[in-house]
Amino acid sequence: MSLPTMTATWPAYNAVTPRTTLQPAPAHVGLSSPVPFRSALNSRPQSEIGSDASKPKKVEWPPAVRDYVRRAFDADNAIKGISSADMQMKLKATISFYAERDAHDAIDWPTYPLPQELLQEERRMAALTLSTGAQTNGHANPLSSPPTKKRKSQDSEELAALQADATIPPWRKTNLGSRMTFDAEGHTDKRHKKNAASGDAFSKFDQADLDKRRQRFQLGNNSNKTTPPWGSPRKEEDDASNAPVIGTNQALEKSYFRLTAPPKPETVRPLHVLEKTLIMLRQKWKAEKNYNYICNQFKSLRQDLTVQHIKNAFTVKVYEIHARISLEKGDLGEYNQCQTQLKALYALGLEGKPEEFKAYRILYIVYTCNKSDMNDMLAELTLADKSHPWIKHALDVRSALALGSYHKFFKLYLAAENMGSYLMDMFIERERLNALANISRGYANVTLRFLTDELGFDNDETCREFLESHGAQNMIEEKTNEKNGVHFQVKLRDVATLFESLRAAAFRKVDIKGQI
Amino acid sequence: MEAVLEPFKQAYATGLAQPVAEFLSPIPPGRDPGRLYDFYRASNDDKIEGEVRYALKANRKTRMSNKEAEAWIDLIVGYWRAVKQIILADEAANQGRLGDRQYLAVYDTWKDLTSSFIKHISGGSLPPWAIFTLYFTANHFRRIAIKADEYLARAKPATSVNSFSDDIVVPQTARSEKLEEAARVFNRVFALCLGDRNPDMSESRKWGVYCIANLQFKTYFKLKAISLSKNVVKSIAAQSDLPPFHLYPRAHRVTYRYYTGVLAFLQEDYAQAEKDLQEAWDSCYARSQKNKSLILTYLIPCRLITQHAIPSATLLAEAPGLARLIGPLVSCIKKGDLTGFDNALAEGEPAFVKRRIFLTLERSRDIALRNLLRKVYLAAGYDELKEGQTDKDRIRKSRIPLINFATALRMGLSGEGSGQVVEDDEVECLLANQIYKGLMKGYISREHAMVVLNKKGAFPGTRI
Known part of the structure; x- marks a missing residue:
C-alpha cells in the first residue's frame, strides 16, 4: 500500500525480484492443458492469449470446422476410455485455440486429428514420458508448456533459491526464500487483481501490498529490543533476512547496481572506506563536474550505507551532499529521494542541516504546486523554524507567489542563499511568464528596463532575449525622448493573450522524474 | 442466556437495523450501564455457543431460517467474545493497568465480529437490512481501531523508528496500523454494497453504498490518506445502476456531499466544492450545529474565492466556533485593513492549517486589498461638472x-x-x-x- 502521506520515493535499489534470467522454465508436463499443439504458436505471451480469450469473438464457423465437429461427435469415431465430456472439452479448446488466432483457414480440418485422437495421443505420450523420462517423441507437436503465470513465480522462486545458495549460509536460506517468493507473489497478485477488476478502486489497498507493507513495518519494530508480543512470531525470520551486511570491500570507487538479491560482503565497502570515498568524490566533483559519474558513485555509496544499516552523521552528510549536487544539476528526481531520506534521518535526531533542507523542501513544494503538501509542510514547521532566515526566505517566496506579488518574488530570487537559487531556477521561467501575464494586462506599455528590473534579469539583453524567445519579438521598439534618451518600449497589451497561454502551459506541467 | 438474548429477539422482531445494532453495541446504553457486564456473565467460553444456539433455535417465535439462525449465532457468539475483552479491558483500566495488549484483544475480537458479519452478508444468510447493522458495527470498529492505535503509540513511542532497513525510511511508522487494517475491512464492506447484484432494489445492499463510503472518508481523513477517498468517489461515479441519489437517507447524502465537497476543495476545484458543500448545507439538519459548522468551514473560504463573497454576520452566528476563528479575518476584509488581515491570518495559522484552509483563506487578502483600493x-x-450636466x-x-x-x-x-x-x-x-x-x-x-x-x-x- 502506498499511503500518499508518505512522500517517500522508492529508491532505485529497493530490493525487488525482477526477472533477471531468460533461462527457460523447467519442463513440466502439463498433460491436462486444454490447449493442444501449442508449439506452433507458443511464442505468443500468455497475457495476449488471455486477453483474446476474455472477449470471445462471434464467428461464423467455416464448413470444414463444422464437419470436423460433426465427426468428433460421431459415435463411430469414439475411442474407448475417453469420455464424451473430455472429448468435448478438448474439442472446444482446439477450435477456440485456432479461432483466437484466426487460423482456421490454415488448418486442414478434414485430416486434422479428432479431439479424442489427440487426447489418446497425449495420454500415450504422458505414459511414455513418465516411464522413460524422455521428452521427445515422434509426434509433430510436442506437449504444451505450463502456463506462463505459474512459471514466473517459479522462476523467481528458483532464482531466490539460487541466490540464497550463492550468498548466504544455509541456515538463512529458507527465510530468504520465503521473503523473495513473497515479493514475487505480491507482484503477480497485484497485476492479476488489476486486470480482473475494472474500475479498480481498491488497488491502493491491495492486500498483497498491504501485507508487504505491514511486514516492512514489523521489520522495523523487531529491530528494537522491546518487541511487542504480537510482532514476535515473525521475529526470527525477519531478523535473519534483514540483518546488516558487514562489508569487506576496500575499493574507493564502485559503480551502482540495483540490488536484486542480498549483497555479498565482498562487494560492500565498510564505513571507514566510505568516508574516504566521500572525500574523494567531493574532490572529483569540484575538479571534473561529471554529474553522471558522481551521481552513480553516490548511489552506490548510499546503497552501501543502507545495506550495512549505517545511520549516523556521516549518512546524513552523504545524503546532504548528494542532494546539493543534484540540486546544482537540476536533477530533482534524485534530489527528492535524498530529501525524503534526510527528513527521516533528521527525525531520528541525527546531526545535519535540517533548516537548510527544510527551506529547500518548501521551495521544492512551491515548484510542484502541491497545495496539500504545502499545508502539511506548514503544519510541520515550529516557531523556531519560521524565524530561521533560510526558512523564512523560503516562506516569503511562498507567500509572495501566493499573493501574486511578483515584485517581491524576484527580489527574493536574487537574495536566495545556499542552493536555493538553483531550486528557484526551476520555476523562475514559469513565474516570469506569470508576471508578464500580469503586467501585460495591467499596463499598456512599459520600458524594457522596467521589465528587466521587475523580472530579476541580469541585464536588458537577457530580458530582451527572454521576451523574443517567447514570441514577443515584434513588440519591442526603440524610442527616444528628451528625458531618458534612447530606450526601448515594450507594447505588452498586444501579447497579453499569448503570455496568458504561455503562463497556463507553464503551470500545467510539473513533471519530475521520481516524484510520486 | 435466554434472558439476555431477549432484547436481541425484540430488536430482531422490529426488522430494523438500528435496534439490532444497539444490541450489538460495544457501549452499554445509558439507561442500563451494566448491560455488557450482565451479558458477559450470562455465559462462559465453553458454553456460549451452545447456549446461544439453544436460545435462538428453541424459540420458534423468531421465525428465521436455519441458515440465518446459524449466522446470528455466529455473530452473537463473536459479539460475546468481544464483550468479554471489553469487560476485561475495563477491569484492567479500573485497576490502572490497562495496557495495549488488553485493548488489542478488544480490537481483534471486534475485527472478528466485523469480518464474520461481512462473511454472512455476502453469503446471503442475513436479511437485507443487516447491511446497516454492519455499518454500525463497522463504525464501532473504526473507533476501536483508533483507540487501539493510541494504545500502541503509547506502548512504543514514535522515537523507536529504526527501520532504516532500506533506502526507504518511513517516518511515523505504523502509528495507525490498526486503523489501516480497519480501512481494508471497510473496503470489503464497500465492495459488498457496491457489487450487490440483487435486481430487487428494495432489498439491495446498494442502499448502503453512501454510508459506507462516508465511513471510508472518515477513516482516510484520519489516516491522512485523503487521496484514497478519490477511489471511492470514482467507483461510485462509475457504478451506473445505483438508486437515485436523492432517495438515499438525508444523513448519508449530507455527509457524502460534505466529503466530496471537501475533496474538491482540497484539489482546488472551488466551483465543484461550492456546489457540493452548498448541497450539503441546504440539506443539513438545522440543529446539527457541529455539522453546519464543518460545512461552513469549507464553504466560506470557497465562496471567498469563487464569488469574493464574505459571510454575513447572521451566517457566522450559526457556527460560533467558526465565527471566533475567521470572524476577525472577515471584518478585516470588509474594512480593507491589510495589517489586521495579516495579523489575523498569522494568529489563526495553526488552526487554519489544521483544517487545511490556510492557503485558501490567504488568497482572500486580494479582497481586502480590493476594498482598500476602492x-x-x-x-x-x-x-467637475461640465456645462449642462446635473448632479445625476x-x-x-x-x-x-x-x-x-x-x-x-x-x-x-x-x-x-x-x-x-x-x-x-x-x-x-x-x-x-x-x-x-x-x-x-x-x-x-x-x-x-x-x-x-x-x-x-x-x-x-x-x-x-
Missing part, C-alpha cells in the same frame, strides 16, 4: 495618481507590528495583480504615474 477611488471624488450625470474621477494608492497601502500597512515597507514598484505590482485577477478594471500608465480606471464598473461586483 476606498481610494471613492475618496478621489467626482469630476456626474462621474467619478477615473484617473487617479499612483501615489494615492501607494499612500493608502502604506497607511494600511504601517499599522502596529506590520514591519512592512511598501515600495512604489510593489504598489504597481499589486495593482497589476488586481487588474489581472479582474478585481479592478483599468490600466496603469507609468509615464504619467497614473492609474486609469474604467468609467463604469471600476470595481466589479461592488456596485461602482
Whole structure:
C-alpha cells in the first residue's frame, strides 16, 4: 500500500525480484492443458492469449470446422476410455485455440486429428514420458508448456533459491526464500487483481501490498529490543533476512547496481572506506563536474550505507551532499529521494542541516504546486523554524507567489542563499511568464528596463532575449525622448493573450522524474 | 442466556437495523450501564455457543431460517467474545493497568465480529437490512481501531523508528496500523454494497453504498490518506445502476456531499466544492450545529474565492466556533485593513492549517486589498461638472495618481507590528495583480504615474 502521506520515493535499489534470467522454465508436463499443439504458436505471451480469450469473438464457423465437429461427435469415431465430456472439452479448446488466432483457414480440418485422437495421443505420450523420462517423441507437436503465470513465480522462486545458495549460509536460506517468493507473489497478485477488476478502486489497498507493507513495518519494530508480543512470531525470520551486511570491500570507487538479491560482503565497502570515498568524490566533483559519474558513485555509496544499516552523521552528510549536487544539476528526481531520506534521518535526531533542507523542501513544494503538501509542510514547521532566515526566505517566496506579488518574488530570487537559487531556477521561467501575464494586462506599455528590473534579469539583453524567445519579438521598439534618451518600449497589451497561454502551459506541467 | 438474548429477539422482531445494532453495541446504553457486564456473565467460553444456539433455535417465535439462525449465532457468539475483552479491558483500566495488549484483544475480537458479519452478508444468510447493522458495527470498529492505535503509540513511542532497513525510511511508522487494517475491512464492506447484484432494489445492499463510503472518508481523513477517498468517489461515479441519489437517507447524502465537497476543495476545484458543500448545507439538519459548522468551514473560504463573497454576520452566528476563528479575518476584509488581515491570518495559522484552509483563506487578502483600493477611488471624488450636466450625470474621477494608492497601502500597512515597507514598484505590482485577477478594471500608465480606471464598473461586483 502506498499511503500518499508518505512522500517517500522508492529508491532505485529497493530490493525487488525482477526477472533477471531468460533461462527457460523447467519442463513440466502439463498433460491436462486444454490447449493442444501449442508449439506452433507458443511464442505468443500468455497475457495476449488471455486477453483474446476474455472477449470471445462471434464467428461464423467455416464448413470444414463444422464437419470436423460433426465427426468428433460421431459415435463411430469414439475411442474407448475417453469420455464424451473430455472429448468435448478438448474439442472446444482446439477450435477456440485456432479461432483466437484466426487460423482456421490454415488448418486442414478434414485430416486434422479428432479431439479424442489427440487426447489418446497425449495420454500415450504422458505414459511414455513418465516411464522413460524422455521428452521427445515422434509426434509433430510436442506437449504444451505450463502456463506462463505459474512459471514466473517459479522462476523467481528458483532464482531466490539460487541466490540464497550463492550468498548466504544455509541456515538463512529458507527465510530468504520465503521473503523473495513473497515479493514475487505480491507482484503477480497485484497485476492479476488489476486486470480482473475494472474500475479498480481498491488497488491502493491491495492486500498483497498491504501485507508487504505491514511486514516492512514489523521489520522495523523487531529491530528494537522491546518487541511487542504480537510482532514476535515473525521475529526470527525477519531478523535473519534483514540483518546488516558487514562489508569487506576496500575499493574507493564502485559503480551502482540495483540490488536484486542480498549483497555479498565482498562487494560492500565498510564505513571507514566510505568516508574516504566521500572525500574523494567531493574532490572529483569540484575538479571534473561529471554529474553522471558522481551521481552513480553516490548511489552506490548510499546503497552501501543502507545495506550495512549505517545511520549516523556521516549518512546524513552523504545524503546532504548528494542532494546539493543534484540540486546544482537540476536533477530533482534524485534530489527528492535524498530529501525524503534526510527528513527521516533528521527525525531520528541525527546531526545535519535540517533548516537548510527544510527551506529547500518548501521551495521544492512551491515548484510542484502541491497545495496539500504545502499545508502539511506548514503544519510541520515550529516557531523556531519560521524565524530561521533560510526558512523564512523560503516562506516569503511562498507567500509572495501566493499573493501574486511578483515584485517581491524576484527580489527574493536574487537574495536566495545556499542552493536555493538553483531550486528557484526551476520555476523562475514559469513565474516570469506569470508576471508578464500580469503586467501585460495591467499596463499598456512599459520600458524594457522596467521589465528587466521587475523580472530579476541580469541585464536588458537577457530580458530582451527572454521576451523574443517567447514570441514577443515584434513588440519591442526603440524610442527616444528628451528625458531618458534612447530606450526601448515594450507594447505588452498586444501579447497579453499569448503570455496568458504561455503562463497556463507553464503551470500545467510539473513533471519530475521520481516524484510520486 | 435466554434472558439476555431477549432484547436481541425484540430488536430482531422490529426488522430494523438500528435496534439490532444497539444490541450489538460495544457501549452499554445509558439507561442500563451494566448491560455488557450482565451479558458477559450470562455465559462462559465453553458454553456460549451452545447456549446461544439453544436460545435462538428453541424459540420458534423468531421465525428465521436455519441458515440465518446459524449466522446470528455466529455473530452473537463473536459479539460475546468481544464483550468479554471489553469487560476485561475495563477491569484492567479500573485497576490502572490497562495496557495495549488488553485493548488489542478488544480490537481483534471486534475485527472478528466485523469480518464474520461481512462473511454472512455476502453469503446471503442475513436479511437485507443487516447491511446497516454492519455499518454500525463497522463504525464501532473504526473507533476501536483508533483507540487501539493510541494504545500502541503509547506502548512504543514514535522515537523507536529504526527501520532504516532500506533506502526507504518511513517516518511515523505504523502509528495507525490498526486503523489501516480497519480501512481494508471497510473496503470489503464497500465492495459488498457496491457489487450487490440483487435486481430487487428494495432489498439491495446498494442502499448502503453512501454510508459506507462516508465511513471510508472518515477513516482516510484520519489516516491522512485523503487521496484514497478519490477511489471511492470514482467507483461510485462509475457504478451506473445505483438508486437515485436523492432517495438515499438525508444523513448519508449530507455527509457524502460534505466529503466530496471537501475533496474538491482540497484539489482546488472551488466551483465543484461550492456546489457540493452548498448541497450539503441546504440539506443539513438545522440543529446539527457541529455539522453546519464543518460545512461552513469549507464553504466560506470557497465562496471567498469563487464569488469574493464574505459571510454575513447572521451566517457566522450559526457556527460560533467558526465565527471566533475567521470572524476577525472577515471584518478585516470588509474594512480593507491589510495589517489586521495579516495579523489575523498569522494568529489563526495553526488552526487554519489544521483544517487545511490556510492557503485558501490567504488568497482572500486580494479582497481586502480590493476594498482598500476602492476606498481610494471613492475618496478621489467626482469630476467637475461640465456645462449642462446635473448632479445625476456626474462621474467619478477615473484617473487617479499612483501615489494615492501607494499612500493608502502604506497607511494600511504601517499599522502596529506590520514591519512592512511598501515600495512604489510593489504598489504597481499589486495593482497589476488586481487588474489581472479582474478585481479592478483599468490600466496603469507609468509615464504619467497614473492609474486609469474604467468609467463604469471600476470595481466589479461592488456596485461602482
